[in-house]
Amino acid sequence: MWQIWCDRYLRDGRVADWQQGISHSEGQGYGLLLAQAAGDRAAFEQIEEWTQVHLAVRQDQLMAWSRRHEDGRIDWHNATDGDLFRAWALLRADRDSGWTGHRDKALAIARDIAELCLASDPRAPAEWLLLPGAEARRAPARVLFNPSYIMPRALRELGDASGDPRLLRAADHGETVLAELAAAGRLWNWVDVAASGFLPPKEHRATWGYDALRIPLYLVWSGRGRHPAVAAALKNLEAGAQPGHVIVTRAEDGRPETQSDRPGFLALGDAARCADLPGGPWDTGDYYSDTLLALCHLALREGGCAA
Template sequence: MPFRRQLLLTFLAAGMPWPFASASGSAWWQIWCEQYLRNGRVVDWQQGISHSEGQGYGLLLAQAIGDRNAFEQIEAWTQAHLAVRQDRLMAWSRRQEDGRIDWRNATDGDLFRAWALLRADRDSGWNGYRDTALAVARDIADLCLSPDPRAPAEWLLLPGAEARRTPDRVLFNPSYIMPRALRELGEAASDPRLLQAADHGETVLAELAASSQLWNWVDVTGSSFLPSEEHRAGWGFDALRIPLYLVWSGYRAHPAVAAALQNLMMDAQPGHVVVARDEEGHLISQSDRPGFLALRDLTHCATLPNWLSGAGDYYSDILLALCHVALREGECFA
């Protein structure tokens, strides 16, 4: 067993947090890779799968940290095992146990992968990724946008190419709106549809915040927002990412950030944040995991927790890592 991983397990067994380490993030990144990266495959041990969001997040983190070797491994595994559809989007997941694939895409995974590839070529000087980034971006625009039933000239970002949509009712995941990624890809691909999806996505988030419907999933109809036909209404693990992406994009004053902060904090025990509420806003569950606490602290541009949750706590650890990058790149230090 590598010494660093053995040391991590010793910390965890003693109930001690593992330090996030230096400002550069190199030490935490090594630990994160040892926990979740296997020859380019980002593994969500809690679900026993690798999924497109994880690969996209891993690519973005590797680029932000400057780890070209990890970046190339993640992209190579992604191309071989998830970029297997007839279009340029990824299959959503591959099971760890038997390799079974869910062929449907998840738009946020494709968005982060394309953005990471664009950043690698444009910002890191790692040549050869731009064409793939733009091809993925154009397929997002072609396959993962739908007119808003309330305003058919406006584009809604769909959660997937196969997502349910009709002229009168469209399935929408508010946490898929990452304005900065949409805008940078839209500009690079010269595709105004992605720019419009970013603009309209911000408008919809403001509307959802005003109506107390900042939920994981909603249906956008011709006159209102309704609970999704497929998913329970309420605040939860998906919606947690809304303030992260807005602050990262430079919109800390956006109404959805304030609404998200209220959802995180109202009725929470000291040292906890609320991670699930029902349709009426009543508390279902709360957590003191550092990745969830980081979402609260990021909205204040405050110092973030500097440790990983521990072995296998994939979602908290990925949120913590993304919050650190968002704090560095967003308006907090602009």
């Protein structure tokens, strides 16, 4: 599976979404994690080298969000999930694989996530919300939040390794917020957390979609398969879907908009149930679907609910 994914999406250390003609920090983080899990040190080092040269261009330890293939144009804003997965992969490489020399970088990234990408919850100022980026909109009364950026296991392992309790609190509170969103029927791609509660985000549609799809994956991977957001996400995936499909986007009123039978999207429902996953096809040409399928296999292997 790993070799097929590499052949399709990895070029000289660059994880490439050929459909969009772009590489993202999120993809580089996913690639590092999958390479570490596969025991492919050569690919891991190549991905990290490309990332250092082309995306580690900020004055802090966070990555630029994207680089276009055609003209090399960079969006220097970071996306916190990419930094979180990169730091976690670097920590795992040093700690679990014995590929030394990566721990210091992992902890430096973790420290900047804690310093630059956390904000107080307006409803409970002592609690930390994980921001979608260092420059993301925040104010004492209203904070932009992406529920799919909460990867509790990564936050906790980096918090433990760095000795920074803020990351541990962000993981705990993130799970609390996900449960609240599930109960409120607002398991959206984006949401504003305000002093008065959860509001539609100013910049985005208040909908279930391609970001929110990852919420059950990260919770199952973190050993939280019984978390209420997993059941809520499963309902969003399956309610009203055609046979052999899942709902990947819904309108503001909850009506299904887009369905898919791609293996990676189907695997999200299987992962939420801790069920057997499809073995392929892998070379579908859909970067996001194929990457989700790879991550689902890894999540079930490491989350404890599947062999």
